Amino acid sequence: MKTSRLWIFLLLLLFPCYVWGQMTILHPINRLILQRNLSNQADLVITGYTNAAATKIEYQLVEIGKPAKGWNILATNVLNHEFSGKVKVNAGFYDLYVRAWVNNTIIDEKIIEQIGVGEVFVIAGQSNAMGVQGLGSKDASEKVIVINDLNKYLDEKDNLTIAPNTPMVMHKMERALANTNMYPSGESAWLWGELADKIVQKYQVPVFLLNCGWAAATSENWSKSANGELAFNQYVNKNWPNQQPYANFKNTLQYLASHTGLRAVLWMQGESDASHNQTSAQNYESNVKNVIEKSRQAFGYNMPWSIARSTVSSRNEWADLVIKGQNAILKNVPNTFAGPETDTIQNPRPIAHGHLENIKNGIQGLTLAATAWMRTMDTTFFKKAVPYQPQATLVPRLLPTHLPFGRNFAVYFQGSTSQNKTYRVELLDKDGKFVAQVGQGTNSPVTINIQNVSPLEVYRLRIVSEAPFLQSTLSNTFTLSGSWTPLNQFTLVEKTDSLHLSWSYVEAYAPTKITVQYSNNQQNFTDVYIENANSTLEGKWSVIRPKEVFAYYRLKLTLADGSVVYTDTKLVIDYSQVLGVENPSVSVKIFPNPASTFLTIQGVNEVKQLQVFSSNGQEIIDIKSNRVGEEYWVEFPETLQNGAYFLKLQLPNNQIIFSKVLIMK
Template sequence: MKTSRLWIFLLLLSFPCYVWGQMTILHPINRLILQRNLSNQADLAITGYTNAAATKIEYQLVEIGKPAKGWQTLASNVLNREFSGKVKVNAGFYDLYVRAWVNNTIIDEKIIEQIGVGEVFLIAGQSNAMGVQGLGSKDASEKVIVINDLDKYLDEKDNLTIAPNEPMRLHKMERALANTNMYPSGESAWLWGELADKIVQKYQVPVFLLNCGWAAATSENWSKSANGELAYNQYVSKYWPNQQPYANLKNTLQYLASHTGLRAVLWMQGESDAAHNQTSAQNYEANVKNLIEKSRQVFGYNMPWSIARSTVSSRNEWADLVIKGQNAILKNVPNTFAGPETDTIQNPRPIAHGHLENVKNGIQGLTLAATAWMRTMDTTFFKKAIPYQPQTTLVPRLLPTHLPFGRNFAVYFQGVTSQNKTYRVELLDKDGKFVAQVGQGTNSPVTINIQNVSPLEVYRLRIVSEAPFLQSTLSNTFTLSGSWTPLNLFTLVEKSDSLHLSWSYVEAYSPTKITVQYSTNQQNFTDVYTENANSTLEGKWAVIRPKEVFAYYRLKLTLADGSVVYTDTKLVIDYSQVLGIENPSVSVKIFPNPASTYLTIQGVNDMRQLQIFSSNGQEIMDIKSNRVGEEYWVEFPETIQNGAYFLRLQLPNNQIIFSKVLIMK
């Protein structure tokens, strides 16, 4: 792995004029694993944008531990700065390199580490599926990936597990270590890390694990929560809120498995039914059948389920009835597969906790259970368990850096299907955590309206649809403002004798005309330059430095519908005209300059009079001054405005000192 990365790095050093920071990759993310199909392949979406027009985007998938095979073109003539492509990838574990060219110069390159095509499993059941910390879990290899996070917490007052029912996100993708959590509710690598390693070793593919196990959950709990009812925790005599445990399964399927693909749900549950409920075989079958059907409906795909025959905890009075129900599911519910029979493993279970355990110098219960699961995942299973892969990839078009707050705005995206679908737009924080749904429609663009959130934060957007459930790659980041412009760049560079403005705009929102405007007071603006939009989606303009103390520049953009929007104002200050004491023979120091709310005057034993005047000669009243030690502190009134001012200081000997002061709050 290190050798191939070093080879790539040395290759890049051979290119001249290499400039970093010109490209952003939105998808994929580090350690993303996609489900392979029966042909041992998956489609990988690569999306991102550059800060300037590029002539070519290339990619290279370097299989970890093997030499690179060469660069492939992803997109050519990326004049609109956004790129999106889909490439077919064979099963394996890779580093992805993406680089952007402008003619014969590479302007940037990025690496996305340890992505792969292999197997994705979702685990469901109760605590022996969920996992428990401290019972002998083992570290998995680097090809076994989990999301190292939990979306739940224990309400210690009620001894009740609490988890939200809300959209999820791909984040914290990490190697599964012994004590690593397994999102959304799995605790530790448990037996699943060992099972995944066995799959890695036999089939030479990486594995991604999701875990919806829920401690103490019965088959009835799963079924009732799938029906929208509250599930009753019989151990603490309270109801779980937020449609748990089913909500975690539903949201994991919709927001995670829909993106990565999925081979199967691994079901390992029955202990609570066998130990404390005289659940009939018919009721157990009906409960789990309902769960399977509801989950397939909400996901929009008939995904395989593998059913373990599990009943053993510290007691198992009604185990035979549960086993009969589990076998009936395998017989009567389509697309289900026989998982292991785990009741012979470490039976009886350790009485202290009733779970599987790798006992030090004793029975290796977790390892034995992983081995039992692996025996069921033979060649027949991987041929007949038809995996889910997304049929299309939704990709948001590049957004401006500022979106309007509390106003309608159109969001464009790619990947629209011919089906009559509803597309919902979700607002996320900069890390991808769900904030709110902000709009929906039946095609691109979808009109959104962002309100009731903090306008000071950084956000992203995501588009989702159903039947089957799809979610887009994440958009670029943006902030909110009272107005918006179609720009993603507007800069002003000052040189000794000239000013240089440059800008670029987003294709989906391209203006028809761009006008540079100038002002000396930030109130009355004059048009000084106009151009029409062009295919490069960028422009620039230069001017000799103005003679005024303050010069303000902004862009006026005329949109396709005839409306007009304005950028924020760029301020240029000629400090040589406003700073410094006019009588250099006097050793008086006045600072800070520019000032905001106060001034400090040093080198003066006493003052006879202190006055401050605006640039038009009006005296500023309510000036406060106090002697503090060897200094005078001068405080401005709160109503004073930003601008250039003149300080007049009369000393006891009637000597007058003038100083020019710039106030900038």
């Protein structure tokens, strides 16, 4: 544990007033690296929400390995439970601490580890850019970050790489180790981990790497897929589906680099053109120029490209043509920079695989290539290669914990830059994987309609726009329901002789009136308390514990348009009555208990009504019962889950018998 983290951890132990679990940070995430600008800074957006109205949100950026410098105010009077702030951060590597106050009490503190401001690169090309596992890659330092995942797989039947053409999300941010993957298609830390470490050592900033290299891809493959066509893999005589390899590259720019910012694209490609295709210099220049222009258009920014001169071919005359094409790009395409000349590195390449390799006790091909790249990244490069930083950050407003399924719903957000832009709302699963686009509009709010998905899953939303491509931070999580309420919390706490209800609601959907309703049968509800909405967006109510065995409570919420919605019910059970019978003189035997599918009742001559309830008070409707001689047999549905249930028997004289039954299959 670093000294600064240990110091803050010890301080936390001194504050017994902390009430953990009261705050959620939505952004940033652990190990997020942002691109620095020419002033060596970046804007960090911090967003989240609290379960209670907070009077103050503070943050502290602690540079790793150095002492803390003190707390800063991010937001005050957070009565609506949600906060968002933009902080100017100098280049460096930090732990972020955020804490929430209610008056003089700290209610929660969160730590976001190893975030930084430094350099972001997107790599593109073919297999010597992509990387290959097991060829001597080295572990990088903790300041070199990748997404340790792959957005592709090998179809072994056709020996063809397959990748979806779908939106991406930040996830699995990790240190680049020798055998980690480098999303979306890079395999191993390769030479890029070593290059990144050289940047870390020279400029004292962290580095984030995204690798879109694609094995066997020619410049024509890249250009055709950039035009929306299918690219032909000449080695297996089949087309790559889904507009690959360009689609992976485009989605990386739009959904990942648009969020972090970007210094440059590092292009390392040419072997397939030089070894197997007699590509003319003019065609090579035209192909790659098309990819550059299409990607800049899709990204909405004229990002720098660094072009390596790479061919490595036994056909020297073909290699010369490719290098002429690469040099022509540097001459004729604006904002391009000369990368290294890699043909002199480990040439010839190992026959077994034809790639760069760090050979044990031999030539260190990957290290030499990383060194060659580093020589091109001098101070002049970092002054002239003007990086991209997001022009704005879209931030969704806090959502209720339940959204309606199959109905229109308004999604609010902050950070829009123009009323003429189109904003699309994307539905993601709880891990951030794209599910569907659910709505679009020209400003906030955007109307969405979520349907044709599983209503049982947990979801999030993200908002994106184009020209330039912008994306929001992720929303809070939610589930789907046939109905919805504007609540983000509704709890019932039981004490010995009293009940305590509390609730909070989302500002963007705040009701005008809140009514507490009570029932002893979950059918007929009566109003027991009414209040108007208030600026704290929360409320509470207490009552003496009722005498009934089952007591149900719910909230009736009147919305601004006059419509009414209801929460799910909260059930209170008097177990002292449930575990026995109302008339002790009645001798009843109920067995077996636990039961699996059948239950036998002895000791009653006749039953007027038989009901079974779940532990939350829902009646199980598919119960079958029959009288067999002096006994009643009860059959439970096969779909009934294991757990505790309550049997209610009403006798002809209206006596009530309750019993707790355990179902264990």
